[in-house]
Amino acid sequence: GSTIGILGGGQLGRMLSLAASKLGMKTHIYCPDANSPAFEVTPHKTVAAYDDEAALAAFADAVDVITYEFENVPAATAEFLAARKPLRPGANALAISQDRLAEKSFLASKNIPVAPHRAVESLADLEAAIDALGLPAVLKTTRLGYDGKGQRVLRDRADAAAAFAALEPKPLVLEAFIPFDKEISVVVARNTTGEVRAFDAAENVHRDHILFTSTVPADIAPGLEKHAAMLAKVIVVALDYVGVLGVEFFVVPSGERQALVVNEIAPRVHNSGHWTEAVCLTDQFEQHIRAVLGWPLGDPARMADVVMENLVGDEVLTVPTGIDGNTQPHLYGKTEIRAGRKMGHINKITRRS
Ligand code: ATP
Ligand code: MG
Ligand code: MG
Secondary structure (H helix, E strand, O other), rough: EEEEEEEOEEEHHHHHHHHHHHOOEEEEEEEEOOOOOOHHHHEEEEEOOOHHHHHHHHHHHHOEEEEEOOOOOOOOHHHHOOOOOOEEHHHHHHHOOOOOHHHHHHHHHHHOOEOEEEEEOHHHHHHHHHHOOOOOOOEOOOOOOOOOEEEEEEOOOOHHHHHHHHOOOOEEEEEOOOOOOOEEEEEEEEEOOOOOEEEEOEEEEEEEEEEEEEEEEOOOOHHHHHHHHHHHHHHEEEEEEEEEEEEEEEEEEEEEEEEEEEEEEEEEEEEHHHHHHHHHHOOOOHHHHHHOOOOHHHHHHHOOEEEEEEEEHHHHHHOOOOOOEEEEEEOOOOOOOOOOOOOEEEEEEEOOO
């Protein structure tokens, strides 16, 4: 079997490691934090900083292929590793998806609809961007934001200066506020031979800016779901992508019908794809491992309707007494419960097909 190197030791790395293990593969987790949940599921580990060249070189020597579970892998780290072993998805996917502005420019260049936006490096830029886009609008850091951290909704011109000062790191991007009906996402996979398969779309609800539920099937027109899958496929082909990619969409009213705007992409397995482990012939974790190993992709067909619910903070304590026989819990083994921390999720089967 092969050894898959994984950068990042969070729950996504843990779930990738479990999926690889099921296929008889080893994983080697590289993460600076010794308390990472992924370390518990494999004996092969490196605890070191992402700029520790000796540790990175030893890691590259110990593995056959390298992937990652978070999009903020430093560019220098990606470059250093890619010179030694195949890095999948590639450094281009990382560079684009870790910078909201680069991401939006890339998507727009492929004729994929994104929110109207402007680069903001100064308060004067912000004033001009508000003139151009109107209010409300969403001011975001271009880098390092997640779970709504690193963004502010501007409703009033008077909000601008304080929001500009508060958001770090600069530069920022101002996006028009999209008055969406709902949010959906598609998890898509592409392998080394160019095979592409998409999972069904999930309908996502956020709570306190953190994903709360993903419901499948999404309550949208069948044509819209096909369109979302098509856009996701265009993105992975354009990136010459290998692995699983998450694509988040706003569903916006458009006359009698609805249209799609891409919010962001994530070059990794995605929280809104955790439902696949309960109800798909191949789940997103196995699909990512198959893709990065150069295997044929698995069938993503869905066997039941499902709602994935994140267990955030002490909600994890509702397991096992708060669940029933149609509910699959998946806990991440994190020892310290903190408010706002993703501790696990449950998949509730709502209808069997
Ligand atoms: P994630 O945890 O998904 O990576 P993030 O911090 O990268 O989140 P976004 O996905 O950009 O942030 O935004 C978080 C949420 O804020 C979106 O899912 C959406 O609900 C809302 N939002 C973001 N941008 C806009 C916008 N331009 N118009 C309306 N709502 C928005
Ligand atoms: Mg994001
Ligand atoms: Mg998002």
